[in-house]
Amino acid sequence: MRSSSFQFNQHVPWEDLGNGIHRQLFGYNETIMMVKVRFEKGAVGELHSHVHTQVSYVESGSFEMTIGDEKKVIKTGDGFYVHPNILHGTVCLEPGVLIDVFSPLREDFLHTTYR
Secondary structure, three states, X not given: OOOOXXXXXXXXXXXXXXXXXXXXEEEEOOOOEEEEEXXXXXXXXXXXXXXXXXXXXXXXXXXXXXXXXXXXXXXXXXXXXXXXXXXXXXXXXXXEEEEEEEEOOOHHHOOHHHO
């Protein structure tokens, strides 16, 4: 299971997750996946945890990010790391985009649209 070698923004569909959050799946194989997530102001990425290691880059916007017991405001150019199984979530303060990378891939994100 893997994506094609190239992904072009205009050809990668956005998935509407509801409540002001949209997601695009970019390159992936069994061990890694990159995802672009667009947030409207006030959108909430609910607190959750998963078995995947996650590292993220703030492409644009401003977010109040909670990881475990820490809460920080992160902005364009910042990033964060989430250990597996750690509770984390975000509130979008200014509209923006997060670039998320997961290892291994998030199989739960795959749909027939993306295969």
